[in-house]
Amino acid sequence: MSRTLSLAVIPGDGIGPEVIAEAEKVLDRALSGSDISVTKERFSLGAARYLETGDVLTDDDLDAISSKDAILLGAVGGKPGDPRLKDANIERGLLLKLRFSLDHYVNLRPTRVYPGVPSPLSDAGDVDFVVVREGTEGPYVGNGGSIREGTDHEIANEVSVNTAYGVDRVVRFAFEKAQSRRRRLTLVHKTNVLVFSGSLWKRTVDAVGTEFPDVEVDYLHVDAATIFMVTDPARFDVIVTDNLFGDILTDLAGAISGGIGLAASGNLNPAGTFPSMFEPVHGSAPDIAGQQIADPTAAILSVALMLDHFSLTTQAAAVSKAVEADIAERTGAPRTTTEIGDAIVARLTG
Amino acid sequence: MSRTLSLAVIPGDGIGPEVIAEAEKVLDRALSGSDISVTKERFSLGAARYLETGDVLTDDDLDAISSKDAILLGAVGGKPGDPRLKDANIERGLLLKLRFSLDHYVNLRPTRVYPGVPSPLSDAGDVDFVVVREGTEGPYVGNGGSIREGTDHEIANEVSVNTAYGVDRVVRFAFEKAQSRRRRLTLVHKTNVLVFSGSLWKRTVDAVGTEFPDVEVDYLHVDAATIFMVTDPARFDVIVTDNLFGDILTDLAGAISGGIGLAASGNLNPAGTFPSMFEPVHGSAPDIAGQQIADPTAAILSVALMLDHFSLTTQAAAVSKAVEADIAERTGAPRTTTEIGDAIVARLTG
Ligand SMILES: CC(C)[C@H](C(=O)O)[C@@H](O)C(=O)O
Ligand SMILES: CC(C)[C@H](C(=O)O)[C@@H](O)C(=O)O
Numbered sequence: 055m056s057r058t059l060s061l062a063v064i065p066g067d068g069i070g071p072e073v074i075a076e077a078e079k080v081l082d083r084a085l086s087g088s089d090i091s092v093t094k095e096r097f098s099l100g101a102a103r104y105l106e107t108g109d110v111l112t113d114d115d116l117d118a119i120s121s122k123d124a125i126l127l128g129a130v131g132g133k134p135g136d137p138r139l140k141d142a143n144i145e146r147g148l149l150l151k152l153r154f155s156l157d158h159y160v161n162l163r164p165t166r167v168y169p170g171v172p173s174p175l176s177d178a179g180d181v182d183f184v185v186v187r188e189g190t191e192g193p194y195v196g197n198g199g200s201i202r203e204g205t206d207h208e209i210a211n212e213v214s215v216n217t218a219y220g221v222d223r224v225v226r227f228a229f230e231k232a233q234s235r236r237r238r239l240t241l242v243h244k245t246n247v248l249v250f251s252g253s254l255w256k257r258t259v260d261a262v263g264t265e266f267p268d269v270e271v272d273y274l275h276v277d278a279a280t281i282f283m284v285t286d287p288a289r290f291d292v293i294v295t296d297n298l299f300g301d302i303l304t305d306l307a308g309a310i311s312g313g314i315g316l317a318a319s320g321n322l323n324p325a326g327t328f329p330s331m332f333e334p335v336h337g338s339a340p341d342i343a344g345q346q347i348a349d350p351t352a353a354i355l356s357v358a359l360m361l362d363h364f365s366l367t368t369q370a371a372a373v374s375k376a377v378e379a380d381i382a383e384r385t386g387a388p389r390t391t392t393e394i395g396d397a398i399v400a401r402l403t404g
Numbered sequence: 405m406s407r408t409l410s411l412a413v414i415p416g417d418g419i420g421p422e423v424i425a426e427a428e429k430v431l432d433r434a435l436s437g438s439d440i441s442v443t444k445e446r447f448s449l450g451a452a453r454y455l456e457t458g459d460v461l462t463d464d465d466l467d468a469i470s471s472k473d474a475i476l477l478g479a480v481g482g483k484p485g486d487p488r489l490k491d492a493n494i495e496r497g498l499l500l501k502l503r504f505s506l507d508h509y510v511n512l513r514p515t516r517v518y519p520g521v522p523s524p525l526s527d528a529g530d531v532d533f534v535v536v537r538e539g540t541e542g543p544y545v546g547n548g549g550s551i552r553e554g555t556d557h558e559i560a561n562e563v564s565v566n567t568a569y570g571v572d573r574v575v576r577f578a579f580e581k582a583q584s585r586r587r588r589l590t591l592v593h594k595t596n597v598l599v600f601s602g603s604l605w606k607r608t609v610d611a612v613g614t615e616f617p618d619v620e621v622d623y624l625h626v627d628a629a630t631i632f633m634v635t636d637p638a639r640f641d642v643i644v645t646d647n648l649f650g651d652i653l654t655d656l657a658g659a660i661s662g663g664i665g666l667a668a669s670g671n672l673n674p675a676g677t678f679p680s681m682f683e684p685v686h687g688s689a690p691d692i693a694g695q696q697i698a699d700p701t702a703a704i705l706s707v708a709l710m711l712d713h714f715s716l717t718t719q720a721a722a723v724s725k726a727v728e729a730d731i732a733e734r735t736g737a738p739r740t741t742t743e744i745g746d747a748i749v750a751r752l753t754g
Pocket of ligand 1: 149
C-alpha cells in the first residue's frame with residue numbers, strides 16, 4: 055500500500071523561493087523510505103505575478119490549490135512602497151483570501167527559545183509555548199467601510215465579527231493542544247473594553263473548559279500579555295486568542311525567541327474540508343532576496359508542522375530534532391541558505 | 405496676581421490612595437513659592453464606591469469633575485474575579501467614561517529607560533520616546549453588540565470607528581510633539597488588514613506631514629512595531645497610533661523600560677474644553693494594597709505631565725529631575741511608598 059500527498063507549492067516573492075527550496079529538500083528527505091510519495095504543483099503567486107499579469111489570485115488557481123492535500127508557502131509581497139503595488143494589497147487578496155477561502159480557522163504558531171539562540175531578553179527562561187490564533191474571524195473579516203472618503207467628514211469603520219461557531223471550534227482545538235502539552239491554557243483578549251466579543255470568548259472558554267477539567271485556565275488582557283511576554287514568557291503553554299491579538303503576540307513571541315527567522319506557522323483546517331497551509335511567519339524581505347543569506351529554518355519547521363498535521367509524528371519529530379541539533383551547533387560563522395538546508399537534510403539521514 | 409488650579413482628586417482603589425498621597429505632596433511642593441494655589445476636591449470613585457453605593461459614576465460627580473481644571477487619578481478596579489463586581493465594568497463605566505466624556509483625545513505616554521533601572525532587555529539602549537495614543541475613537545467606542553447571545557448561533561460584533569476629525573487632531577498633536585523632540589514620527593497601524601481605518605490614518609499622516617517638513621515620518625505595522633520594541637526601542641521618538649494599538653504598545657513599552665511602576669500618562673484635552681486627567685499606567689494592584697510597598701513614581705511623573713500641560717515647564721522639569729535623581733540613587737534597599745515620595749519631595753527643595 056502506498057499513499058500520495060499532493061502539495062501546492064507557492065514559493066512567492068523575495069526570499070520565499072530560496073527558503074522553500076530548502077523546505078522541499080527536507081520534506082523529500084523526511085519522507086524518503088516511507089510509503090508516502092509527494093506530488094507537487096507550483097503556483098506562481100505574489101507581487102511578481104501581479105506585476106506580470108495583474109492577477110492576485112484567480113479562481114482557477116484557487117480551485118487548483120483547493121484540490122490539494124496541503125499548501126507550502128514561502129512569503130508573498132513586493133518592495134514596501136512600490137507604487138506599482140499600490141492597489142494590489144497582496145496580503146488581503148492572496149494570503150488572507152487563502153486563509154478565509156480554505157477555512158483556516160486555526161493559525162498555529164509555536165515559540166521556543168532554543169539553547170544557543172540569542173534572545174533580546176537577558177533571561178528568557180525555558181520558553182516553549184504555542185499560540186492558537188483564530189484565523190477566519192475578528193477584525194480580519196474585511197467588513198469595514200468608509201463614507202465621505204477624502205473629506206473632513208470621513209468616517210472609516212472596521213467591524214470585528216465573532217461567532218459562537220467560530221470561537222468554539224478554535225477554543226476546542228486549543229484545549230486539545232493543551233491536553234497534549236503542559237495542560238495550561240491562557241485566554242488573551244480585552245474583555246474589559248471589547249465587552250461583546252470578549253464576553254463570547256470568555257463564556258466559550260468557560261464552557262468548553264468543563265470538558266477539560268485537567269487543563270488549568272487563566273485569562274490575560276492583551277496589554278498585560280505583552281508584559282508577561284517580555285518578563286516571564288516561560289509561564290505560557292498554550293495561548294488562545296483572536297485573529298488580531300494573535301497576529302501581534304506571535305510577532306512579539308518571534309522577537310523574544312531570537313527572531314522571526316525561526317518562527318513557523320500552520321494555517322490549519324482541522325476539519326479537513328480544505329487543505330491546510332504551512333508558512334514561515336516572516337515576510338518576503340525583498341531587501342535580502344537572492345543573496346542566499348535568508349535563514350530557511352522557519353520554512354523547514356513549517357514542514358514539521360505539516361508532517362504533524364498528517365499525524366506523521368515520527369517524521370515531524372525527526373525534522374524538529376534535526377533543526378534543534380543544527381541550531382545547537384551554530385557557531386556564528388555565516389552559512390548560505392542552501393548550506394543550512396543541506397546541514398539539516400544531512401542530519402535526517404540514518 | 406495669583407492663579408488657582410482646581411483639581412479633582414480620584415485616589416481610587418487598591419494602591420491608588422497610597423500613590424496619590426505622594427503625588428499630591430510632590431505637586432504641593434513643586435508649586436510652593438509660586439503664584440499658583442491648588443484647590444482640591446476628592447471624589448470617592450471605583451470598586452469600593454460601587455460596592456458601597458452601587459454607583460460607578462453619577463451625573464453629579466461627572467458634572468463636578470468636569471468643572472475642574474484637571475484630574476489626578478490613582479487607579480480604579482477591585483480584586484480580579486470578585487463576583488460582586490461582575491456587572492460593574494468599572495473600566496468602561498468610570499475610566500473610559502471620563503476619557504470619552506471629557507474628550508481626552510490624546511493619551512500621552514512617555515517611556516524612558518532610566519540609568520540604573522533594570523530592563524528585561526539585555527541591551528535596551530538609549531530609550532526615550534512618547535506614544536501619542538488616540539483616546540476617543542477606534543475599537544474603544546463601545547459600538548458593539550451581540551445577537552442570539554448564549555446560543556450556538558451567537559454573533560458578537562465590535563465596531564472600530566475612526567473619523568477624519570478625530571484622527572487629524574491627534575496626528576497634529578503628535579507632529580507638534582515630534583517637532584519639540586527629535587523630529588521623528590512613527591505611525592503604527594495595520595493598514596494591510598484594516599484597510600479602511602488604516603487608509604484614513606495613513607492619508608492623514610501624509611497630509612499633515614506636509615505642514616511639518618522637518619519631521620521625518622515612517623510607518624510600522626503593529627505586529628512589526630512590537631518586534632522593534634524589544635529589539636531596538638531606541639529607534640522610536642514619537643509614535644502615533646490608535647486607541648487599541650496604543651494600549652498594547654504602551655504596556656509593552658512600560659515592561660521593557662523596567663516596569664509599569666514608572667509609566668505615567670496624561671489623558672489630554674489639548675483644546676481645553678474639558679479638564680485633562682493624569683494617571684499612572686499601572687492598575688490598582690489590590691494584592692499589594694495598604695502595605696506601603698507600591699512605587700509612587702508613576703503617579704509622581706503623572707504630576708510632571710500635568711505641570712507640563714499647564715505650561716509650568718520649570719516646575720515640570722524640576723519634578724522630572726528629582727525623580728531621575730531619586731531613581732539614579734536607588735540602592736535596591738526596600739523603601740516604603742511614603743519614603744520614596746518624601747525622598748523626591750526633599751530633592752525639590754532649594
Ligand atoms: C501579512 C499579514 C496580512 C499577516 C497577518 O496579519 O496575518 C502577517 O502579519 C501574519 O502574521 O501572517
Ligand atoms: C483599564 C483599561 C480600560 C485601560 C485601557 O484599555 O485603556 C488600561 O489598560 C489603560 O491602558 O489605561
